[in-house]
Amino acid sequence: xxxxxxxxxxxxxxxxxxxxxxxxxxxxxxxxxxxxxxxxxxxxxxxxxxxxxxxxxxxxxxxxxxxxxxxxxxxxxxxxxxxxxxxxxxxxxxxxxxxxxxxxxxxxxxxxxxxxxxxxxxxxxxxxxxxxxxxxxxxxxxxxxxxxxxxxxxxxxxxxxxxxxxxxxxxxxxxxxxxxxxxxxxxxxxxxxxxxxxxxxxxxxxxxxxxxxxxxxxxxxxxxxxxxxxxxxxxxxxxxxxxxxxxxxxxxxxxxxxxxxxxxx
Numbered sequence: 001x002x003x004x005x006x007x008x009x010x011x012x013x014x015x016x017x018x019x020x021x022x023x024x025x026x027x028x029x030x031x032x033x034x035x036x037x038x039x040x041x042x043x044x045x046x047x048x049x050x051x052x053x054x055x056x057x058x059x060x061x062x063x064x065x066x067x068x069x070x071x072x073x074x075x076x077x078x079x080x081x082x083x084x085x086x087x088x089x090x091x092x093x094x095x096x097x098x099x100x101x102x103x104x105x106x107x108x109x110x111x112x113x114x115x116x117x118x119x120x121x122x123x124x125x126x127x128x129x130x131x132x133x134x135x136x137x138x139x140x141x142x143x144x145x146x147x148x149x150x151x152x153x154x155x156x157x158x159x160x161x162x163x164x165x166x167x168x169x170x171x172x173x174x175x176x177x178x179x180x181x182x183x184x185x186x187x188x189x190x191x192x193x194x195x196x197x198x199x200x201x202x203x204x205x206x207x208x209x210x211x212x213x214x215x216x217x218x219x220x221x222x223x224x225x226x227x228x229x230x231x232x233x234x235x236x237x238x239x240x241x242x243x244x245x246x247x248x249x250x251x252x253x254x255x256x257x258x259x260x261x262x263x264x265x
Contacts (some may be wrong), residue, residue, distance in 0.1 A: 013240045016043030019093055020243065021085070023049050023074065023137070024102025024154070027058040031154055031202060032102040034232025035239040040066040042240050044097075047089055049074035076103065076133040077125075086140040096144040098243035101137055102154045104130040106168050118168050126168055131176040138183045138194070148191025150243040153180055154235075155196040155254060157262050177254050184252035193251035195242050199235045200258030225260035 020039055024032035025048055036046055047070035050059040056073075063071050070092060074085045089096055110122030134153050141151060158166035159173035177196055184194035238257050241247055256262040 011042070012246050013038075013042045013237075013244045014246075015039060015240065015244055018044045018097040018243070019047070019095070020044050020097060021047045021049075021089060021099040021141075022102075023076075023085075023100065025050070025059045025062050026055065028062055029232065030062075030102070031199065031232050031235050032100060033062050034234075034236040035100050035102070035152075036062065036066060036068070036236070038233065038236030038240045039243070040068075042244070044243075045069070047072065047085075047093075049085055051075055076129055076136070082133065082136055083140065086144065090144060094144075095146065096141055096149060098150040098152065099137060099141055100152045100154075100239060101134045103133065104154075104169065104172070106130070106172070110168050112165075113167065115168055115171065123168065126172045127175060130169070130172045131179055134176060135179055135183065138187065138192075142187060142190065142192065145190070145192050148193070148248075150193045150195070150247075151183070151187075152194075152239055152242060153196040155180075155198045157198055157200075157256065157258065159198075160262075180254065181252050188251055193242075193247070195251065196254045197235060197238055197242070198254055198256045198258065198262070200230050200256075200261050202230065202232060202235075225263065230257055230259060 022032050022036045024030060025036060027033070036048065039046060044067070046063070046066055046068040048059065048063050048068050049072050050056045052073070052075060060071060070088065072085050072088055074081050076082050106126035107122040110118045110126065138151055141149065153176055155173045155177050156166070156169070157163070158170045159177050162170065180194050180196045187194060235257055238255065242250070
């Protein structure tokens with residue numbers, strides 16, 4: 001009876017003693033910020049990155065409010081930048097329990113144009129930053145997770161269906177989702193779980209680059225069975241569950257969190 005009461009008293013999402021890396025905080029409105037806030041509230045200690053000196057103050061405004069002793073520069077387009085982040089985590093912590101990949105990029109001309117007209121350079125750059133960087137993170141995280149862990153990516157339902165104005169990011173996110181499944185299968189024997197969370201449209205800095213995004217937000221709210229949009233804290237709640245021990249036997253999933261919008265044709 002006492003043991004049962006102890007189990008009931010323990011929160012389901014308990015990240016005390018866990019350490020996580022967050023890549024993708026741009027400002028207080030970022031999806032990565034919502035996740036970082038919930039991770040921290042659940043007891044995790046965090047490391048985070050910023051893109052460059054211009055971005056650092058906006059990221060620091062978020063991380064200064066969190067248990068985040070490591071704030072490191074990282075532009076995944078720069079050779080060695082990602083490796084330096086993981087080297088620092090290895091030297092400071094030795095191990096890592098989870099990471100969140102919440103970055104995406106495409107040149108404006110390619111993002112606003114037809115997929116049919118996308119340039120080889122633009123397509124390759126979008127794929128490298130938005131998809132292959134996640135694979136690189138998985139490879140670098142693997143030796144830091146000897147007791148298992150969890151890798152998270154962020155996607156969007158434009159990977160499965162044609163969403164007007166989402167354009168080049170559609171096939172890029174489709175590749176990311178497929179990568180999640182393959183990496184989950186490959187790292188599963190080591191206890192490393194891999195997921196992608198798929199929020200409905202959220203007003204973030206990254207999303208502002210999508211043409212006519214305001215119209216997409218209105219349409220999403222009108223069409224979703226719940227008739228409202230999710231926010232960054234909703235995504236954080238799901239992410240915290242997935243990296244917790246409560247989800248220890250779940251892997252390889254693409255989980256929508258969109259008020260039911262994914263149900264509709």
